[in-house]
Structure formats: C-alpha cells, structure tokens
Amino acid sequence: MTTWDDYRLVLAIARARGLPGAAANLKVTLSTVFRRLERIEDKLGTRLFDRLRGSYEPTDTGVELIRAAERMEYEALNADRIISGRDQKLTGVLRITATDALAISFLARHLPAFHTVHPRINVEILSDDHLLSLAGREADLALRPKRPEEETLVARKIATIRWGIYASKETSRSVGKIQNLASLSGLGFVNWIGGPASKWFDEVIPHSIESISSSSLIINAELAAQSDLLVPLPCLLGSQWRNLRPVMTPLTKPVGELWVATHEDMRRNARVKALFDYLVLAAEADKDRFEGTA
Structure with missing residues (x-):
C-alpha cells in the first residue's frame, strides 16, 4: 500500500460493500477493481x-487500512477546502445542491x-432530495428546507415557505375560492408521500380522498x-406551475423555512460568496411568492 489510489480503492469497496x-x-470497470484488489x-x-x-x-487488516484511508481522505478534503476557500477569482465551477422543486421554482428563475x-x-445544479455533503465537497452551496445542524456550516435563513392548495384552471372554476378547511372534506387530492403536508392533511381534513x-x-x-384533483404545494411552486390556480392560499400550516448554507472554510471563496449573497437578494425579491401573497 504505497499510493493514495490503493487506499482509495479499499475505501470505495468498503463503502459499497462490493466491487x-x-x-x-470510481468510474472504472469491474475487472479493473478486481485486478487492483488482487x-x-x-x-x-x-x-x-x-x-x-x-x-x-x-478483515481485521482491512478495517485498519480503511480507518487509515478515512483519515487520509479527511485531511485531503480539509486541505482542499482551505485552499479553495482562499480562491478570490470569479471564475470556475460552482456546485449548488437543491431539491427538484427549489431548482425549478427558484434557481431556474434567478x-x-x-x-x-x-x-x-460555471454553476452546476445538483438536484437531489438527499442531503449532499458540503464537508465532503459534494457541493459548494446548499439550499435546505430547515436550519443545518452541522457545526462546520455557515447558514442563513432566506425565506419563509408557506403552502397553498391548487387545482387545474378548469377545476378551480368549479371549486371556486375555498374559505375554510371544512369545505375540503370529500374532495379528491394528490398527496406528497412522507412530506410535511401529509400528516397535517390527515389531521385537519380527515375525510379528504387521497x-x-x-x-x-x-x-x-x-x-x-x-386532472380534477386538488394538490397542496409550496406557494412558490404552485403559483408558477402551468395550468394550476390557487383555490386556498396561503395556508396557516404547514410553514417551512429556506436556508442557504456553505462550509465555513468556503465562505470567503469569491464564487461562493457571490452566489450566496445573490441568493439572499433573490429570495427577498421572491418574498411574496414564497409566502403566497403575490
């Protein structure tokens, strides 16, 4: 084991639990991994x-090598962040991670x-509902729907996210403006599996039809x-979607937040700072859209 590539290979096999x-x-062939491990x-x-x-x-030996590889990876990433954090050039690649909904309704507009x-x-949007690691340099900036808990991140709340109920243009004409939640009883809905609005809908509209x-x-x-179904959506998304019209906005609950975050080692990087500051201003300009009062 004399090169970082050897340690990197062992670490990759351990994390994937297979070849x-x-x-x-590692973006190599299976046969290459097999031969290198041998x-x-x-x-x-x-x-x-x-x-x-x-x-x-x-094996026991493998565990020791994996621990050594993890230490080497950590130090390499740490050095990379420190060096990148001092970069004052407004050129190069900048990666931002966000959910599909935020990428479409917010980033694509700004x-x-x-x-x-x-x-x-060169901004790269990494659209993913899973949290990518800023410490691991999987992304340089992140838009997150709640305050990040990692102590190494610098974050700022840039918006309050309110929800509304939307329907197609044709359905909204027949349903009209809904004044209270009781009026939703018995209506058909599209629901978000596992989303924050799902539990709330079950509690306040027990007779809605999913x-x-x-x-x-x-x-x-x-x-x-x-379709002729109603759907709860963040106001920012629902207000922009083709052929959707609001039938009840904004709702009292659920209420979310939008945070922009970066690693503390990257906060002085010129590219990161430029986009970080720009997103703060963009969210302020979209305040009415986020809160459903536009």
Missing part, C-alpha cells in the same frame, strides 16, 4: 475482505441573471394540472 458499487463510484492483497500477503454471500466484509453578471462562473400520491412535488403539481 460493482466501487467500480461505479494486486494489493498479493503485495500485502493477506486478504483485506472476506467474500460473504455476495458482500465484501473487511441563475440566468447571475450568469449575466458572472459569465465566467386519490393519487407520489414522493415528488413536481409529479404532484403535474398530476393536479392534468
């Missing part, structure tokens, strides 16, 4: 993994103007736009 996942993460084990004269029912479980001001910054459910707000918005 196929490691090959995908070569490393031959060099050390011991096995690093036990092959158990299709899973690769580290980033073209940011590009006009900073044409040499005709269709999905795990995506984007899918839910289009389902309502193409």
Whole structure:
C-alpha cells in the first residue's frame, strides 16, 4: 500500500460493500477493481475482505487500512477546502445542491441573471432530495428546507415557505375560492408521500380522498394540472406551475423555512460568496411568492 489510489480503492469497496458499487463510484470497470484488489492483497500477503454471500466484509487488516484511508481522505478534503476557500477569482465551477422543486421554482428563475453578471462562473445544479455533503465537497452551496445542524456550516435563513392548495384552471372554476378547511372534506387530492403536508392533511381534513400520491412535488403539481384533483404545494411552486390556480392560499400550516448554507472554510471563496449573497437578494425579491401573497 504505497499510493493514495490503493487506499482509495479499499475505501470505495468498503463503502459499497462490493466491487460493482466501487467500480461505479470510481468510474472504472469491474475487472479493473478486481485486478487492483488482487494486486494489493498479493503485495500485502493477506486478504483485506472476506467474500460473504455476495458482500465484501473487511478483515481485521482491512478495517485498519480503511480507518487509515478515512483519515487520509479527511485531511485531503480539509486541505482542499482551505485552499479553495482562499480562491478570490470569479471564475470556475460552482456546485449548488437543491431539491427538484427549489431548482425549478427558484434557481431556474434567478441563475440566468447571475450568469449575466458572472459569465465566467460555471454553476452546476445538483438536484437531489438527499442531503449532499458540503464537508465532503459534494457541493459548494446548499439550499435546505430547515436550519443545518452541522457545526462546520455557515447558514442563513432566506425565506419563509408557506403552502397553498391548487387545482387545474378548469377545476378551480368549479371549486371556486375555498374559505375554510371544512369545505375540503370529500374532495379528491394528490398527496406528497412522507412530506410535511401529509400528516397535517390527515389531521385537519380527515375525510379528504387521497386519490393519487407520489414522493415528488413536481409529479404532484403535474398530476393536479392534468386532472380534477386538488394538490397542496409550496406557494412558490404552485403559483408558477402551468395550468394550476390557487383555490386556498396561503395556508396557516404547514410553514417551512429556506436556508442557504456553505462550509465555513468556503465562505470567503469569491464564487461562493457571490452566489450566496445573490441568493439572499433573490429570495427577498421572491418574498411574496414564497409566502403566497403575490
């Protein structure tokens, strides 16, 4: 084990618990991972993994090497953040992570103007409902629906997110403006599986009919736009979606927050600071959209 690539390979296999996942993460072929692991084990004269029912479980020696690889990775990432954090050039790649809903309803509206001001910054949007690691440099900035808990992050609340109930243009004409939640009883809804509005709807509208459910707000918005079903959505998204009209906005509950965050080592990076500050101003300009009073 003389190179970082060897340690990196062992770490990738351990995290994926097998060769196929490691090959995908390292962007090499399965045969390459197999040959390199064999070569490393031959060099050390011991096995690093036990092959158990299709899973690769580290041996005692493998565990020690994995711990060493994790320490090396941490130090490398730490050095990379510190060096990148001192970069004062308004050029290069800048990665921001956000959910699909925020990427479509917020970032897509404002980033073209940011590009006009900073044409040499290449912004990459990483649309993912899972939290990407800012410490691990998976992204440089993050839009998150609640205050980040990691102590190493610098974050700022930039918006209050209110919800509303929306329907297609045709359905909204027949339903009209809904004045109270009791009027929703017996109506058909598209619901967000596992979302914050789901539990609330079950509590306040026990007789609503969940005709269709999905795990995506984007899918839910289009389902309502193409049907006679109602849908609870963040006002920012619902107010912009093609063929949707508000029938009750804003709702008293649920109420969310929007935070922009970066790692403390990156807060002075010129690219990060430029986009961080820009998003604060963009959210302020969209205050009425976020709160459903536009």
